[in-house]
Amino acid sequence: MxxxxxxxxxxxxxxxxxxxxxxxxxxxxxxxxxxxxxxxxxxxxxxxxxxxxxxxxxxxxxxxxxxxxxxxxxxxxxxxxxxxxxxxxxxxxxxxxxxxxxxxxxxxxxxxxxxxxxxxxxxxxxxxxxxxxxxxxxxxxxxxxxxxxxxxxxxxxxxxxxxxxxxxxxxxxxxxxxxxxxxxxxxxxxxxxxxxxxxxxxxxxxxxxxxxxxxxxxxxxxxxxxxxxxxxxxxxxxxxxxxxxxxxKTLAVRMDRHCDNAEAVATYLDAQPQVARVCYPGLESHPGHEVAKKQMTRFGGMVSVLFQTTEQAKQFCKSTKLFCLAESLGGVESLIEHPATMTHVSVAGSALEVPGELVRISVGIEDEADLIADLEQALKQL
The missing domain is CATH 3.40.640.10 (Type I PLP-dependent aspartate aminotransferase-like (Major domain))
Structure with a gap:
């Protein structure tokens, strides 16, 4: 302690x-x-x-x-x-x-x-x-x-x-x-x-x-x-x-803003017809929601999204403007990536292979309204 x-x-x-x-x-x-x-x-x-x-x-x-x-x-x-x-x-x-x-x-x-x-x-x-x-x-x-x-x-x-x-x-x-x-x-x-x-x-x-x-x-x-x-x-x-x-030194204040924005992003995407499933432990629909409530103080700044098709996932990654297409995560700026062809390409064909329909989003600390607006315009291009 x-x-x-x-x-x-x-x-x-x-x-x-x-x-x-x-x-x-x-x-x-x-x-x-x-x-x-x-x-x-x-x-x-x-x-x-x-x-x-x-x-x-x-x-x-x-x-x-x-x-x-x-x-x-x-x-x-x-x-x-x-x-x-x-x-x-x-x-x-x-x-x-x-x-x-x-x-x-x-x-x-x-x-x-x-x-x-x-x-x-x-x-x-x-x-x-x-x-x-x-x-x-x-x-x-x-x-x-x-x-x-x-x-x-x-x-x-x-x-x-x-x-x-x-x-x-x-x-x-x-x-x-x-x-x-x-x-x-x-x-x-x-x-x-x-x-x-x-x-x-x-x-x-x-x-x-x-x-x-x-x-x-x-x-x-x-x-x-x-x-x-x-x-x-x-x-x-x-x-x-x-x-x-x-x-x-600023971890706590940054994480609070990451969590605020991630919750908003997850809730928004969860309501979109192009989205098959949102993976975010803060959603009550998440299978691990109750465990996350027990062992975490909040639910984090990462959001993963499964689209209906692989092509939709790839197009979404290429269509955002504020969410930068890049690997890594956890920075103050929002990032988006396609794990199957980027961070997790090394596990293709293994027991850890990730679905092609998956998009991983590292939600930054920008203004919430700007983030949602960027996601909205990207979804319109699918």
Whole structure:
């Protein structure tokens, strides 16, 4: 739990103005190396930026505080964070249970890289805890969950997964919700990670990732994360972590506006005849609505839409003007994409293949009326 309110901690946690100059903002320590006071006598605990940097530390402490974690380790990208967690928790001969709606890049890494190292995987519908329980084997080391999922926005009951995980480590990718809307550790997660490129950074100008943990939950986890941080060199730059930390300060106010706009967009699209189904956990028609109400404070800024045909979906993506056709999500500007040919093309032909009729929308913080007007004119072109 945070010591203060969420926004107070988002602004202040992890950094205190130093006694020399008192800068209000976290300084960018753009130094590769640090002076030592003697042989192996580190001044402030830093020696080389590949293994630690004060700017990076400030971001790690802030995210850990907001997630209710004991520690956090930042990485150069969300996929670097995913890779390190898998390296630490898995070895040849182990088994991982993965959601049938996991992010395509995560599944590609598991299926195309870790499978070559002898790691087996089973894909299940994680909205059904009984399927997860049935998939756990003696050699299952990890259950990998996202909620809301990418791109179908399924809702996974984290408490239910924690109850059936047995000896496995429950990893929750909390990127879509952000720590403002959902606290997986309070629901039984063992490891929480984010692509900070998305809502935490929030401005589509910096790439990064972070892994959070609770001391003692997973043996030697913090130590191993730190080893890989330095050994592999997937560390973020001080400039990148400064930008991410700056974005973090406004996470709460941005997420409230994202949620307001997403609710309006989902409600509008749900009433349109060209739309077969809107996937948004804030709608009462969503299968995971009640679980989302239980474990989230609000329903997020992502909306996915199934059109009647693939051609309609593609045309809609090409017809919006304010919603920019682009990959990624979580920035202040609204984005739209066609997952089957863009972010999730790598899972075509697999158990994670997404329908061609699907459009994923990252709803930004623009004026609601302008967003609805853009959707209206795009629908007229179908």
């Amino acid at each position: 945070t010591a203060n309110g969420f926004t107070t901690d988002a602004i202040h946690a992890g950094y205190e103005p130093d006694s020399l100059y008192g800068p209000i903002n976290t300084p960018i320590y753009a130094s590769t190396t640090f002076a030592q006071d003697g042989l192996a006598e580190l001044r402030g605990g830093y020696e080389y930026t590949r293994v630690g940097n004060p700017t990076v530390t400030a971001l790690e402490k802030a995210v850990a505080t907001l997630e209710g974690a004991d520690f956090a380790v930042a990485y150069a990208s969300g996929m670097a964070a995913v890779d390190v967690v898998l390296r630490v928790l898995l070895k040849p001969g182990d088994h991982i249970v993965v959601s049938n709606d996991a992010y395509g890049g995560t599944y590609r890494l598991i299926q195309q890289v870790f499978s070559l190292w002898g790691v087996e995987n089973t894909v299940v519908d994680m909205t059904k805890p009984e399927e997860v329980a049935a998939a756990v084997q003696d050699n299952t080391k990890v259950i990998w969950a996202e909620t809301p999922t990418n791109p179908m926005l399924d809702i996974v009951d984290i408490e239910a997964l924690a109850a059936v995980k047995q000896h496995a480590t429950l990893v929750v990718d909390n990127t879509f919700a952000s720590p403002y809307l959902q606290k997986p550790f309070e629901l039984g997660a063992d490891v929480v990670l984010h692509s900070t490129t998305k809502y935490i950074g929030g401005h589509s100008d910096v790439v990064g990732g972070v892994v959070c943990g609770i001391e003692g939950k997973v043996a030697d986890f913090h130590e191993q994360l730190r080893f890989f941080f330095g050994w592999v060199g997937a560390n973020p730059s001080p400039f990148d972590t400064y930008l991410t930390g700056r974005g973090l």
